[in-house]
Amino acid sequence: MITMEESILIEKAADGDLDAFNQLVMIYQELAFNLAFRIMSDEASAADATQDAVISMYRKLDTYRGGSFKAWFLRIVTNACYDELRKQKRRPTIPLEPETDDGDLLESPEWIADQAPDMEESIMNAQLEKAIQNCLDKLNEKHRAVMVMIDISGEDYETVAEIIQSPVGTVKSRLSRARLKMQECLQNAGELLPDQFRLKSEEDDD
Amino acid sequence: MIRQENVTNRDLDLLCVALDHALKPEEKVEFDRRLTESPHLADLYRTQRHLKTAMGQIPHRKVPHNFTLTRAEARKAKRGNILQPIFGWASAVSALLVAVIFGSQLFFNNLAFAPAPAAESPMVMMEEHSALDETASIGIMAAKPVYLLNWNYGAMGMGGMDAIGGKGGAGFDGSGGVSINIYVDPDVVYGADLMLESDEILEEMPMEDYQLEMLPEEPIEDTSVDQWSLDFEETPVGEGEAPPTKQLQREAPKIYGIDPDKVGTIVRMTPNLSLEQPEEATEEQAQVVEESSDKQPVPTEVSIALLSAALIFGLVWYYLKYRR
Numbered sequence: 432m433i434t435m436e437e438s439i440l441i442e443k444a445a446d447g448d449l450d451a452f453n454q455l456v457m458i459y460q461e462l463a464f465n466l467a468f469r470i471m472s473d474e475a476s477a478a479d480a481t482q483d484a485v486i487s488m489y490r491k492l493d494t495y496r497g498g499s500f501k502a503w504f505l506r507i508v509t510n511a512c513y514d515e516l517r518k519q520k521r522r523p524t525i526p527l528e529p530e531t532d533d534g535d536l537l538e539s540p541e542w543i544a545d546q547a548p549d550m551e552e553s554i555m556n557a558q559l560e561k562a563i564q565n566c567l568d569k570l571n572e573k574h575r576a577v578m579v580m581i582d583i584s585g586e587d588y589e590t591v592a593e594i595i596q597s598p599v600g601t602v603k604s605r606l607s608r609a610r611l612k613m614q615e616c617l618q619n620a621g622e623l624l625p626d627q628f629r630l631k632s633e634e635d636d637d
Numbered sequence: 638m639i640r641q642e643n644v645t646n647r648d649l650d651l652l653c654v655a656l657d658h659a660l661k662p663e664e665k666v667e668f669d670r671r672l673t674e675s676p677h678l679a680d681l682y683r684t685q686r687h688l689k690t691a692m693g694q695i696p697h698r699k700v701p702h703n704f705t706l707t708r709a710e711a712r713k714a715k716r717g718n719i720l721q722p723i724f725g726w727a728s729a730v731s732a733l734l735v736a737v738i739f740g741s742q743l744f745f746n747n748l749a750f751a752p753a754p755a756a757e758s759p760m761v762m763m764e765e766h767s768a769l770d771e772t773a774s775i776g777i778m779a780a781k782p783v784y785l786l787n788w789n790y791g792a793m794g795m796g797g798m799d800a801i802g803g804k805g806g807a808g809f810d811g812s813g814g815v816s817i818n819i820y821v822d823p824d825v826v827y828g829a830d831l832m833l834e835s836d837e838i839l840e841e842m843p844m845e846d847y848q849l850e851m852l853p854e855e856p857i858e859d860t861s862v863d864q865w866s867l868d869f870e871e872t873p874v875g876e877g878e879a880p881p882t883k884q885l886q887r888e889a890p891k892i893y894g895i896d897p898d899k900v901g902t903i904v905r906m907t908p909n910l911s912l913e914q915p916e917e918a919t920e921e922q923a924q925v926v927e928e929s930s931d932k933q934p935v936p937t938e939v940s941i942a943l944l945s946a947a948l949i950f951g952l953v954w955y956y957l958k959y960r961r
Contacts, residue, residue, distance in 0.1 A: 468698050482704050583695055610653065610689075614681075
């Protein structure tokens with residue numbers, strides 16, 4: 432649903448009001464960036480994709496024909512992520528951070544710099560996030576996008592269907608397959624997960 | 638594998654919807670029943686719930702910077718927005734023009750070739766030249782009968798019996814005379830001063846298979862012909878009996894003389910007219926081909942230029958749309 436304020440901002444932005452457009456960006460940029468980050472699995476690439484999406488949205492604002500503005504914007508973000516992923520496949524990059532032989536980072540400067548009060552909880556969250564992100568990366572792009580939007584961003588089926596421009600049934604089937612693959616992946620990498628997030632089947636096995 | 642045989646696709650669909658708390662009442666009843674029937678499905682449901690909970694607890698990342706646009710960035714974005722559709726349309730129009738040009742050329746070429754299927758190309762016609770000669774010769778001979786007149790002279794005046802059957806035979810007869818074969822065109826009216834005597838005509842038959850012509854090396858004057866007197870009898874094709882002799886008041890056939898050394902020699906096996914008509918036909922066909930190739934509505938250079946423009950505009954459009 433579009434709020435009255437949002438509708439006014441969209442109308443002004445379509446008329447060329449840059450301030451109104453930037454207010455819209457401020458509303459949705461965190462959502463867009465997190466979606467891009469989960470799809471891209473890299474902060475810099477996610478930032479690039481988000482910026483591209485914002486520019487693309489500015490260009491295409493006059494083509495917006497109503498409906499959910501959030502879904503419309505997230506569709507642009509998703510497409511920008513797919514474009515960025517295709518670019519990366521054509522021009523693979525080598526990360527500057529030190530990695531193990533398995534491709535994992537030796538240490539994350541962000542975690543070290545994290546000023547969370549509970550260091551143990553922060554580490555567990557970081558491990559969980561890393562394990563999930565690793566398994567997300569193993570999914571194909573379409574399954575990954577659907578799972579991120581529903582299970583991480585918390586969007587509903589209809590919104591996601593509008594974002595990916597597919598029927599709700601397609602969303603459900605993709606989500607079902609993605610969840611099964613994620614579960615299988617996490618079970619294979621169970622030791623990386625904190626105990627409180629271990630899957631029930633693993634606990635039963637123990 | 639996680640999935641087992643007792644878990645159906647329907648179970649997985651219901652499981653997925655159940656995790657998002659979106660089951661309809663009847664679906665919820667069905668899913669609860671399946672959970673009690675299948676322990677594996679129940680275990681799958683528990684683990685998937687843990688997974689969803691875990692994913693929902695992933696903290697959101699803070700944006701590294703605001704993604705708002707400055708005035709300069711907005712102007713740049715709009716400028717690119719104008720150029721991209723221009724190049725896109727230019728590419729599309731160029732490609733469409735190229736397609737129309739090639740399509741029309743193909744269409745009109747087909748139309749041009751339709752009434753003259755033999756006029757394929759000069760090279761092909763050259764290769765088929767000999768075949769055309771033969772067919773044309775046969776066609777002419779069939780359409781226009783040429784009569785062969787056996788005429789002889791000799792000491793007894795009774796020679797020439799060996800040139801029978803229209804096979805072009807010629808030579809000395811038993812009495813030492815000479816017989817020659819002369820082509821006589823039945824459509825030509827000969828001079829009235831010729832009085833033919835039936836006794837001197839030995840054989841006259843339509844030319845079907847072979848033709849014999851004796852050509853003189855040196856033409857003699859026409860006045861010598863006037864001294865001769867020929868009996869002429871015309872026998873229609875296929876008739877066994879000779880029709881009654883008729884006196885023809887026509888132009889005298891031109892006989893250029895007789896070379897005694899070449900009597901009995903086959904000089905030519907085909908009539909002279911045989912080559913003329915096919916050559917004319919092939920020349921006309923070649924002209925049709927040349928004209929059809931010269932009459933292209935759009936020069937090839939224009940087509941190539943349009944094709945190049947379509948490619949270049951398309952590449953620029955692709956760059957502006959996807960690479961920037």
